[in-house]
Amino acid sequence: MTVPLLSLQGLTKAYPGxxxxxxxxxxxxxxxxxxxxxxNGAGKSTxxxxxxxxxxxxxxxxxxxxxxxxxxxxxxxxxDGIAMVFQHFSLFDALNVAENIAxxxxxxxxxxxxxxxxxxxxxxxxxxxxxxxxVGDLSAGERQRVEIIRCLxxxxxxxxxxxxxxxxxxxxxxxxxxxxxxxxxxxxxILYISHKLEEIRTLCDHATILRLGKNVGECTPADTSARDMxxxxxxxxxxxxxxxxxxxxxVAMDISGLSVPAPSAFGTALKNVHLTVRKGEIxxxxxxxxxxxxxxxxxxxxxxxxxxxxxxxxxxxxxxxGPTARRKLGVLAAPEERLGHAAAPDMSLTENAMLTGSxxxxxxxxxFLDWGATxxxxxxxxxxxxxxxxxxxxxxxxxxxxxxxxxxIGREVLQKPEVLVVNQPTWGVDAAAAxxxxxxxxxxxxxxxxxxxxxxxxxxxxxxxxxxxALNEGRxxxxxxxxxxxxxxxxxxxxxxxGMEVAHV
Amino acid sequence: xxLSAINPVLLIAxxxxxxxxxxxxxxxxxVVEKAGVLNLGVEGMMIVGAIAGFATAVESGSPLLGFVAAxxxxxxxxxxxxxxxxxxxxxxxxxxxxLTLFGLGLSALMGQTYVGIKPPRMGDIHLPVLSDxxxxxxxxxxxxxxxxxxxxxxxAVWWVLKYSRLGLVLRAVGENHDAAHALGYKVLKIRLLxxxxxxxxxxxxxxxxxxxxxxQWTEGMTAGIGWIALALVVFASWKPWRALLGAYLFGxxxxxxxxxxxxxxxxxxxxxxxxxxxxxxxxLVILSADKSSAPASLGRNFxxxx
Numbered sequence: 069m070t071v072p073l074l075s076l077q078g079l080t081k082a083y084p085g086x087x088x089x090x091x092x093x094x095x096x097x098x099x100x101x102x103x104x105x106x107x108n109g110a111g112k113s114t115x116x117x118x119x120x121x122x123x124x125x126x127x128x129x130x131x132x133x134x135x136x137x138x139x140x141x142x143x144x145x146x147x148d149g150i151a152m153v154f155q156h157f158s159l160f161d162a163l164n165v166a167e168n169i170a171x172x173x174x175x176x177x178x179x180x181x182x183x184x185x186x187x188x189x190x191x192x193x194x195x196x197x198x199x200x201x202x203v204g205d206l207s208a209g210e211r212q213r214v215e216i217i218r219c220l221x222x223x224x225x226x227x228x229x230x231x232x233x234x235x236x237x238x239x240x241x242x243x244x245x246x247x248x249x250x251x252x253x254x255x256x257x258i259l260y261i262s263h264k265l266e267e268i269r270t271l272c273d274h275a276t277i278l279r280l281g282k283n284v285g286e287c288t289p290a291d292t293s294a295r296d297m298x299x300x301x302x303x304x305x306x307x308x309x310x311x312x313x314x315x316x317x318x319v320a321m322d323i324s325g326l327s328v329p330a331p332s333a334f335g336t337a338l339k340n341v342h343l344t345v346r347k348g349e350i351x352x353x354x355x356x357x358x359x360x361x362x363x364x365x366x367x368x369x370x371x372x373x374x375x376x377x378x379x380x381x382x383x384x385x386x387x388x389x390g391p392t393a394r395r396k397l398g399v400l401a402a403p404e405e406r407l408g409h410a411a412a413p414d415m416s417l418t419e420n421a422m423l424t425g426s427x428x429x430x431x432x433x434x435x436f437l438d439w440g441a442t443x444x445x446x447x448x449x450x451x452x453x454x455x456x457x458x459x460x461x462x463x464x465x466x467x468x469x470x471x472x473x474x475x476x477i478g479r480e481v482l483q484k485p486e487v488l489v490v491n492q493p494t495w496g497v498d499a500a501a502a503x504x505x506x507x508x509x510x511x512x513x514x515x516x517x518x519x520x521x522x523x524x525x526x527x528x529x530x531x532x533x534x535x536x537x538a539l540n541e542g543r544x545x546x547x548x549x550x551x552x553x554x555x556x557x558x559x560x561x562x563x564x565x566x567g568m569e570v571a572h573v
Numbered sequence: 574x575x576l577s578a579i580n581p582v583l584l585i586a587x588x589x590x591x592x593x594x595x596x597x598x599x600x601x602x603x604v605v606e607k608a609g610v611l612n613l614g615v616e617g618m619m620i621v622g623a624i625a626g627f628a629t630a631v632e633s634g635s636p637l638l639g640f641v642a643a644x645x646x647x648x649x650x651x652x653x654x655x656x657x658x659x660x661x662x663x664x665x666x667x668x669x670x671x672l673t674l675f676g677l678g679l680s681a682l683m684g685q686t687y688v689g690i691k692p693p694r695m696g697d698i699h700l701p702v703l704s705d706x707x708x709x710x711x712x713x714x715x716x717x718x719x720x721x722x723x724x725x726x727x728x729a730v731w732w733v734l735k736y737s738r739l740g741l742v743l744r745a746v747g748e749n750h751d752a753a754h755a756l757g758y759k760v761l762k763i764r765l766l767x768x769x770x771x772x773x774x775x776x777x778x779x780x781x782x783x784x785x786x787x788x789q790w791t792e793g794m795t796a797g798i799g800w801i802a803l804a805l806v807v808f809a810s811w812k813p814w815r816a817l818l819g820a821y822l823f824g825x826x827x828x829x830x831x832x833x834x835x836x837x838x839x840x841x842x843x844x845x846x847x848x849x850x851x852x853x854x855x856x857l858v859i860l861s862a863d864k865s866s867a868p869a870s871l872g873r874n875f876x877x878x879x
Binding site for chain 1: 738741742744745748749751752753755756757758866868869
């Protein structure tokens with residue numbers, strides 16, 4: 069039997085209160101694309117940080133080509149041919165591409181030679197990049213290229229990728245996969261972390277599944293259905309959200325003929341948007357990112373004020389009311405950007421619960437804040453939505469993306485909204501948690517609330533929505549009944565009538 | 574009023590002297606801020622450097638030894654700041670302010686026995702022929718060695734930040750300390766060294782005031798130069814040559830207004846005295862109108878677990 073490239077044997081790492089990894093063992097073969105699967109908080113990130121030398125294991129050992137491998141720091145890991153592309157990009161916005169790449173190298177050549185090599189490698193792998201552009205001006209996909217090329221220049225034997233596709237457009241994902249396949253054909257091993265099971269099925273040779281820090285199984289992704297893999301991750305059979313047939317009530321929210329200019333140079337103007345949502349109805353709004361989703365949420369939540377008559381709640385004009393006034397009336401919203409928009413990163417969960425809950429939960433009396441009640445409210449959210457955190461006193465920033473998303477959605481759902489607007493409610497959330505969030509939206513609608521769900525995940529929209537509309541360049545298509553819509557029809561709705569390329573669904 | 578008494582050659586030569594303390598302090602702080610640390614204690618480190626340098630020069634008879642002592646004193650005080658902010662994770666603004674107050678008090682205590690004493694004089698360099706040239710000689714070749722050191726330091730800092738690996742790593746740490754840490758750079762160590770460099774420069778600047786520019790010891794003699802240095806770094810958009818320009822502008826207006834006072838111009842002295850501060854800030858604000866880019870991690874504490 070051949071010696072595997074990297075062999076992990078009984079790796080254990082505990083943090084105060086949690087065992088992040090509990091004697092995890094598996095092998096990565098030469099030239100193998102190995103997937104690491106698991107829910108949010110299953111310990112995937114900690115594991116790769118140990119391989120990359122950022123975290124020291126408490127016990128267990130690693131063998132690199134049969135030799136003991138104990139990286140004390142990333143520098144040593146890089147010297148041994150291990151490179152990593154981070155989930156949150158580790159780039160420096162104010163520096164240019166070549167400088168960023170030089171920082172990740174042990175012995176960078178002269179800037180001019182380095183620039184030439186960057187051009188050469190980036191062309192070879194189909195990832196064109198200008199070495200002298202400032203990184204702050206690049207798109208998410210281009211930034212990831214910088215990271216990948218930084219790794220490739222080191223001639224890595226093992227490339228670790230931590231959720232690389234969560235920020236990419238479908239076209240960029242396609243390019244990335246081609247690059248990875250080319251690398252694999254050259255004998256580089258890849259350790260690939262992702263939630264997206266279909267991606268793993270197309271790309272990976274082998275998968276290891278982590279649950280609560282333990283290795284709970286391995287499989288060959290090509291022969292295993294996405295559902296089976298999801299169930300291995302969760303450890304129980306996956307709950308598909310249950311929808312009951314509901315009676316819709318009268319119109320809850322009504323937008324007519326709304327046009328809003330673009331808020332910034334990078335924004336999208338909303339053009340003549342019509343929209344109605346009835347009590348008990350879930351309206352799904354699809355579309356490729358950047359077609360007016362954020363702007364529409366702003367108009368619905370009250371962050372962007374409009375003509376009074378353009379937005380109506382139960383027939384009363386609310387276009388001039390700000391977010392707090394709308395909250396009082398029962399219009400709640402959960403925006404897409406978790407850190408900085410939906411939650412204040414450095415404030416505790418209790419404080420974050422206060423920020424949107426004060427009006428409807430009666431947490432504020434005569435200008436005084438009722439922290440006791442707020443803490444109870446935060447604890448209720450944590451309990452009801454299975455938010456994994458030591459307690460409500462922890463900073464929002466300390467939660468993993470999926471856990472914070474559960475908190476942010478839960479916070480609004482528990483306030484019993486009359487109209488709830490959510491944007492990308494399950495972005496970056498693992499399958500089980502996503503199912504729970506979707507179920508909570510369905511339950512909310514069953515109790516008579518109107519829900520507007522803006523999402524780029526079409527499967528999600530088909531699963532929960534009663535009617536479907538698509539945003540395209542700031543225009544909203546006429547809503548259609550969701551049941552019975554075909555993928556082709558949706559694609560046409562998203563492409564609009566402007567002869568744009570139909571989105572690949 | 575007799576403006577003809579003002580000699581332009583002497584004016585330029587003395588503006589360079591007036592600018593040097595500010596330049597030294599600003600270049601030091603520039604490096605500190607490029608590493609992502611905001612040390613508001615420049616004034617305190619300067620005045621401690623001023624008295625430490627003064628006392629050492631008086632006791633040893635060597636002004637050069639005085640400057641060395643001043644650099645060490647400034648660096649030592651900055652280590653206090655580094656311990657508070659980098660290791661104890663204290664707030665940088667509050668720590669910097671208290672460092673200034675502490676430095677002012679400490680220097681007054683240290684300087685009690687040195688009031689009214691004249692320090693040994695630091696000689697100016699004298700190059701045969703060159704220093705005797707008319708106009709050019711006194712301006713370019715007739716100064717003390719520390720003044721030239723200040724200009725050389727500006728050039729060195731510019732070169733290191735722009736072209737060297739060390740400078741790149743320093744900028745990276747100031748730009749995004751989490752990413753620098755993830756790549757395996759020692760954020761705290763780099764910041765500690767930058768803070769000490771800044772402290773040493775501020776100490777030198779202070780000693781330049783007490784040993785060359787004035788030269789004597791009085792309490793609070795730095796008179797806000799440390800604060801101007803802080804403003805200078807920001808308005809110079811963290812660019813060394815612009816800091817030099819700003820420092821010379823400040824020095825120039827200072828010298829001119831002193832000459833105007835001496836010439837008896839009919840403007841209230843208070844207006845003249847405030848003019849260097851006003852004009853320097855004004856010009857630099859206009860200069861920094863291009864998108865000035867503060868280091869993104871400036872003033873934020875780093876902790877590996879976050």
